[in-house]
Amino acid sequence: MSEPFRPFERIVRITVLGKTFDVPEKNSLLRCFQYLSPETIPYGRFCWNQECQYCRVECRLPDDDTSREMISCKFLVMEGMDVTRLSPELKRCLRAVLKAAPPAGSSAAKPAPAAPAKAGPAPSPPAAANGRKPSRAKSAIASSRKK
Numbered sequence: 416m417s418e419p420f421r422p423f424e425r426i427v428r429i430t431v432l433g434k435t436f437d438v439p440e441k442n443s444l445l446r447c448f449q450y451l452s453p454e455t456i457p458y459g460r461f462c463w464n465q466e467c468q469y470c471r472v473e474c475r476l477p478d479d480d481t482s483r484e485m486i487s488c489k490f491l492v493m494e495g496m497d498v499t500r501l502s503p504e505l506k507r508c509l510r511a512v513l514k515a516a517p518p519a520g521s522s523a524a525k526p527a528p529a530a531p532a533k534a535g536p537a538p539s540p541p542a543a544a545n546g547r548k549p550s551r552a553k554s555a556i557a558s559s560r561k562k
């Protein structure tokens with residue numbers, strides 16, 4: 416069986432209904448939806464050749480101010496594209512993926528790396544009132560006077 420995706424070198428970030436996804440460049444948007452949901456998109460009622468219109472989306476491109484309608488089996492994905500509306504068939508197929516994804520820009524989408532354990536010199540003893548460390552001799556004298 417041949418690979419369904421066109422060869423790609425990098426992953427691009429897109430937004431679908433307010434959720435952020437990483438998908439392979441140089442592929443149609445519908446193929447990218449398949450990348451996100453390989454268990455449902457191949458079983459959707461899609462012709463994959465621009466006839467059925469079941470893959471219709473509304474989308475805003477990074478350099479556009481307004482959204483435009485397009486068919487996702489034809490249009491190649493672009494970094495930063497924002498899909499604002501899905502056809503009912505796409506909605507049905509992507510329902511689980513969209514439900515599971517965190518909202519765009521949330522901290523859950525890009526978890527912060529864990530802070531590394533501090534590795535450094537052991538904490539120094541507190542300084543004396545004059546800013547100097549107490550010498551061992553003075554400490555010994557002070558402890559002998561207490562007795």
Ligand code: FES
Nearest residue numbers: 463465467468488
């Ligand atoms: S899948 Fe049929 S028009 Fe796009």
